[in-house]
Amino acid sequence: MEQFEKIRMLGRGSQGSVILVKRKSDNLKYCIKRIFIDDTVSSYRAEVLNEIQILSKLGHPNITKYYGSFIEDGVLNVVMEYADNGSLFQHIQRARHPLSEAQIVKFFVQLLLALQHLHSKNILHRDIKTKNIFVTKRMQVKLGDFGLAKMLGSASSFAQSAVGTPYYLSPELCNGKPYNHKSDVWSLGCVVYEMATFRHPFNGTNLPALIMAIIEGQYRPLTQQYSLQLQEAIEACLRKHPEQRPSVEDLLRFPVVQRELLRVDAETALAAAEATEAEALCSHPFFSSGRLLTPLRSAQPVSCTAVLAEAEEDRELEWLVARLRTWVEVRDRVRRRVAYFKCFTGRELVSVLVSKVALESRQEATDLAQKWMDGGVLYHVDRSEDFSDSDELFRFKDDEVSVCLNAKRISDGSVRLSKDIENTFTNLLIELYDSFLTSRGSLVDYESLAESNIFREFCSFTCELQSVDLSSLSFNDKVAFFINSFNALVLHGFVVLGPPTRLHQRLHFYNHVSYLCGGQEYSLNIIEHGILRGNQKIPNSYCRTLSDGDSRLENAFVVWDPRLHFALNRGTKSCPPIKVYRGDTLDDQLTEAATDFCCRNIKLVRAKHEEKESMFVEVPALFEWYRADFGDTDAQLLRWISQYLDTTEKQVLLEVIERDAFRVKYREFDWSLNKAPSLQPAEPSRCPPKVHPPPSSVADTTPTESGTLRVGRPSRHLSARPKQQSEFVRQE
Structure with missing residues (x-):
């Protein structure tokens, strides 16, 4: 590959990268997807090889062109066409005004032609979204990223694996039913709607709400600036029942499409001729024996x-x-x-x-x-x-080597239902939190906690987690169990090992302090990033938490909820309060936690910049660490936050977003220990409750060593604290 010059990085995936290169002989530009297959996980390797197999069968002006691939020194290089105007997602983000109907229909027809070619070969794309559609400077669209594409045995075949991007999932996928090419039509309808409105047709504050919105199929209609014929085409794509949804061939006969087809066909023919000419230039072997050098592969010294x-x-x-x-x-x-x-x-x-x-x-x-x-x-x-x-x-x-805190003795092997173990675990946490946390759950009396009989009882009980069968828990119960395990493991580790005070101590603590659950170790990072965040990368990390083939991936939540960030406490003053979470009230508790955190920590400050009034929005560092979890742009981040502010603040924030008159400032994270003065608790079982129990709470019973049942009082830590108004709009 000495004949190529590397220009810049275009993007990164979970196991590889995409670079833009220029051929030195004629300055033609290409994309090269590079994957180190010797070291990457097998599932991603299979995904890439699947993409190569799919691309090799395709040849269409509206599908990214595949030029070839080869393996050298354990590196798989896939050379593809370069679209020089970014993705459709970026095109929408740059636009200041809604796209014209002519532009929308032009893109719509080109994507229909690309899908027609795919479906004629019994190939489903399965991940159509604005980020996987690319645009050239001629405003020609290219459907790309076929990593999730699937070949079907026949045109009537149905696939069954749940893949795709949540906002574009079809109702049949949400219901776990088999699907076919009609799911691609649904996703295309979502893309066209997004081009016209700059928003997703279906949305929700969390995953269950989003899934319900998709299944119900209700969305806001387009504005009157768009014709009835375009609205009818979108409505047809977004019909709930796939048997009522048109095929691509049906859509190509719609009147709004027919008018555009003749002009698009002419432009497509011109583009095809240019592509043929470019391909002729590459008729000689596309790759020489050279290689694109990286530092450790180069024979020459590098800086x-x-x-x-x-x-x-x-x-x-x-x-x-x-x-x-x-x-x-x-x-x-x-x-x-x-x-x-x-x-x-x-x-x-x-x-x-x-x-x-x-x-x-x-x-x-x-x-x-x-x-x-x-x-x-x-x-x-x-x-x-x-x-x-x-x-x-x-x-x-x-x-x-991890520090497993509940493996000092082996579980006695007594048969207990996993739900019973989880309930006992929860009840012990309630006792601990009621006795040694401040009223909001923000500060912990670590000294008193370490000397208490309750903590010794809790440490002894945690060995029971070794025998819990996580697969027997419901989805909500499993989420609540991992949240509670994370918060308990931080407290447990701080008392037994001492709190980390420096960067590398924190890295070690969160990577390796763990509980043994169901015969497998779960460290703090595995719980947060491998399980609760669906095996996403840790911020600033180089790889995913769990590798392919790790049996713990069975418990990972493939599509997860950003509100989880406000339920996890890392033992510092900048973290959300510590609470006990239950599966039957989980959704309400996560909403309360997000609302409480946003109302307390989001600050709106008015300012003037070049004689124009603007707004500084100060947000906690947590939003910067996990920026991608909340939105791709500052505006999307603030829109996500706005839904958890009080009505007045929400209205002000949405107004400045609409006027693009805001700046986001991230507040520095306070790593100091969330330590409270000694609370000197009385015996927990004899203390009167300090607050009334939540409506769904009943007296909890916990087995004692004698076999009798002890009645535990309802806890203030079962639900989030009442919403408090944040400091609002200071004048500066």
């Missing part, structure tokens, strides 16, 4: 800056660590009569980087190792934050 840029840009750290482990002597060592397992010295790593990566100096290698250390690739065995070219010991993150 430290180049190594860092390439490693960070292409997310090659997994590949990198695998190579480093073969070069560095990783073994058990003893220092000062203390055994350290699977470690290496800083001096050894620096020597390897100088010799293998051809860095110019040991200082440059030390700087590079410090960068990787900051990114969590390796760490000092004693949790120092600095890397040094010395005999100090370091360890790769993958070699860490």
Whole structure:
């Protein structure tokens, strides 16, 4: 690939990247999708190979062109056509006014022609959305990203796996029923509606609400600026029952489509001729024996800056660590009569980087190792934050051993229903929280907690979690169980191990402090990111939490709810309050938690900028960490937040969003410990309740060692605290 020049990164996926390259001989541009298949998970590898198989069968002006692929040095390179005007999603984001009907119909017809070609080959796309539709400067659309596409045996065949993007899912998918090409038609209808309104036809504050909205099939009609014929076409695509939904062939006969077809056919013919000419230029072997160099594959020395840029840009750290482990002597060592397992010295790593990566100096290698250390690739065995070219010991993150807090003794094997175990777990948490948390659940009396009999009883009980069968719990009960487990594990770990105070201590704590549940270990990061966030990447991390084939993925929530962020407490003052969550009231509790957090922490400050009135919106750092969970743009983020503000604040925020007269400012996260003064609790079972029980709460019963039942009082921590108004619109 010496004949190509890398221009820039276009995007990153979960296991690979897409780069824009230019061929030096004629300056033609191409996209290259690069996947390190030797180290990537098998499911993603299969997805990419499936995309190649699909693309190789297609040839249409409105489908991204596939030029070829090859594997070299464990890297799969897929070369595709480059659309030079971004995605349809970006096109909509840049638009200041609704698209004209002529533009919408033009895109609609081109996408119909692309789907016609797909469906004629019995191929479903299964993930049609604005981000997977690309636009050229000629305003020609290209349907792309076929990673989820599926080939059917016949035109009447039905697929059954639940895939796609939530806002574009068809009702039959939401109901778990088999689906066919009519699901692609539904998704296309959602895209056309989005072009006309700049919003999704179906929305909801959480996943269950979104699913219900899709199943009910009710959406706001288009404005009168669009013709009745266009509205009828969208309505036909969005019919709830697939048997009543038209096929692509039916849609091509709609009057609003027929008028556009002649002009589009002429433009398509011109584009096809140009594509044929470009392909003729590539008739010779598209790839030579060269390669697109990366630092560790290059035979020539490269600078430290180049190594860092390439490693960070292409997310090659997994590949990198695998190579480093073969070069560095990783073994058990003893220092000062203390055994350290699977470690290496800083001096050894620096020597390897100088010799293998051809860095110019040991200082440059030390700087590079410090960068990787900051990114969590390796760490000092004693949790120092600095890397040094010395005999100090370091360890790769993958070699860490977890600290499992409920595995000090084995469960006695007594048969108990998982629901009973979960209920006992919940009741013990209620006792702990009522006794050692402040009224809002924001601060914890750690000293009194550590010395209490309740905490010792709780620690003893946690071994029962070893035998819980998570698959027997309902969806809501499982979500509540993992939320409660996360918050309890933080408290448990802080008391037993001590709270982490520095960056690398926190990385280790959240990566490896865990509970053994159902025979499998669940660390704090696995619970939050692997399970509750559907195996999304940890912010600033290089890979997903759970790898393909990990049996814990069975418990991961494929489509998850952003409100979960406001139920998790990391033991710091910037976190939401600690509460006990129950499956039967989970939706209401998550809404209350999101409302409480937003009303307390969102600040609106009026200001003037260049004689124009604007609004500074100050939001907690949590929204910056998980930005993609709430929206792709600042406006989408604030719209999500607005639904949890009081009516007045919501109206003000929506107005400044509409006028584009706002700026978002992220508040720094306060990592200080959420420690309260000693509360000196009385015996919990004898304390009168401080607040009335929630309506759905009844007296809880907890088995004691004697076998009798102890009545536990209802807890203030079963529901979110009443909504309080945030400080509103200060003048500046």
